[in-house]
Amino acid sequence: MAVTILAIESSCDDTSAAVIRDQVLLSNVIANQDVHQKYGGVIPELASRAHQQNIIPVVHRALEMANVEVSDIDAIAFTSGPGLLGSLLVGTSFAKGLSISLNVPLVEVNHLQGHILAHFIQKPDQEPVQPQFPFLCLLVSGGHSQIVVVRDHLEMEIIGQTLDDAAGEAFDKCAKVMGLPYPGGPMIDKLAKEGDAKAFKFAKPQIPDLNYSFSGLKTSFLYFLRDAVAQNPNFIEEHKADLCASIQYTIIEVLMDKLVKAAKQTGIRQIAVAGGVSANSGLRDRLVEEGIKRRWSVFIPEFGYTTDNAAMIGITGYFRYLKGERTPLSVAPVTRIKL
Template identity: 45%
Template sequence: MEPIILGIETSCDETSVCLLKGKDKILSNIVVSQIDIHKVFGGVVPEVAARKHIDFMYKITKQAFKEAEITTEDINAIAVTYGPGLVGALLIGLNFAKALSISLNKPLIKVNHLMGHIYANFIEYPNLKPPFIVLLVSGGHTMILKANDYMDFEIIGQTRDDAAGEAFDKVSRMLDFGYPGGPIIDSYAKKGKDIYKFPKPLYNNGYDFSFSGLKTSVLYFMKDNPNAKKEDIAASFQNALVDTLVHKVTKYAIKNKINDIVIAGGVAANSSLRKKLSEFSSKLNIYYPSIEICTDNAAMIARAGYEKYIRNIFSDLNVDAAPNLSLKEL
């Protein structure tokens, strides 16, 4: 009988609860976003995010069970994000999960948020098998990984400063586009032209990334060219960043003769990234999660939890929030 995993995600400003049956059957996946709340601040305010998780947590858990048409007795385990993320936000989900584990007498599974993003792909591609390459791009992380096995991820390269999503947010603020920067810049870039040649730091230097210099270049360009169209700046910035991501991950995959590339994280929803990677479809197999599960959600946490469940990897109640958790700590 396939296990049912209750997934809980509260690492940043999305409160999410999922009920997943087996490897890939989503019975319910409720996501409440706080984007509209944090827009006025130009970014996520940790204290506000934590308080809102408290408001939503119980309500959406009840809603998830109702939509799935099952009871709490039907679940086999509770998977919850314990890091990385905002410590206050993480604690809300983690403590709620612990309380459920005690009251329902169900095992607790701690899940690394980054592992969750990778495993979002397994929901839609259940036959995907290691080895494969991962391009993990989000607001807080930008990494190239090699999946040697289902629970063994080797870091090939990572950002030395700003993550890709962070660079999108900062440039969006420079352009007065607002928050969140990724989807807004993507939208404006479709109306603009790639006519300004912004730098691509470390483009031909290994597999690490650096986007701080690109961001600064946009800032100085705007000061020197106040009449430049914002749409063109957005298109040119996005092209420089996406070109760098695609160049490095495809170069590594081809050089090492690994044909499968998995895209993970919120920036995986970027239309330019998907388009440029699709140009390699004759040489490489490119896997994307659907837009709905690219960004933070509990389905990806439940799916990563399933992988631990079938290996009998459970957590005790002493597990604490780990805001700076690395991928090495699954």
């Protein structure tokens, strides 16, 4: 018998709802919050207020697009963390209320697992292309940079992670220093296409094992610009494309060096990428190049599944539901949670 999951994602500044039936995505609706752009970053209080305004119409639209009635829902999957507490509370509270009114179970989902399992979302009348177990996943976002061994849908092990800042944060902070609008990562990606990646050289952090560190790189970039601007006040504007290309190249080099090392150590050739930074065209191109060079099977998510979305929460909730996992109404969201 078919299993229909309504999924809700509200971990940061995007309100999203999706409907999944037996791994097949029927709808995925996302409401973005433009209010944060003028502040140069997400303001938690504004984000939670916007979620309150968006969640009902977003859920209604997701059900409508999927041509699904509320009576067809078997379970409600929702993001329980990690994320902004106020934002998580809106999604969690709504999921609880709907669960009670429909008398259907809740299934909590780890946001990070959702990013990884986005690779298993299927579309109607489309042959699925999915990594085989075990596979390595480079999970890179604004808050996380991890290398994960995925042995099963719900069995994952982190073998490398950032010791401080994440790759996505490094992109955004470097963009902010250059005066680029928020969110800075996509803007760096855009300008990097016009620049020379070898124009400026930035030292790569030497971190043992498979771990990452981006705080030093971020600081060195700041000091480099400070000294350059002291000599030429127009330096950033005159070299913006080259700066973007160079910092992007360095961040990607750091990420890929450890991923290649992890593949060699584990012997795994099934390689996937996930998270917001997986939308970066430079990283996607580099993964394809390394895949050809090293005979990897490379899996890159659709752009729609790279940022926060309920489809990835739905597919994870589906696998948890099949495993018999149910979440009590006493559940509380958490800002930090391990994979």
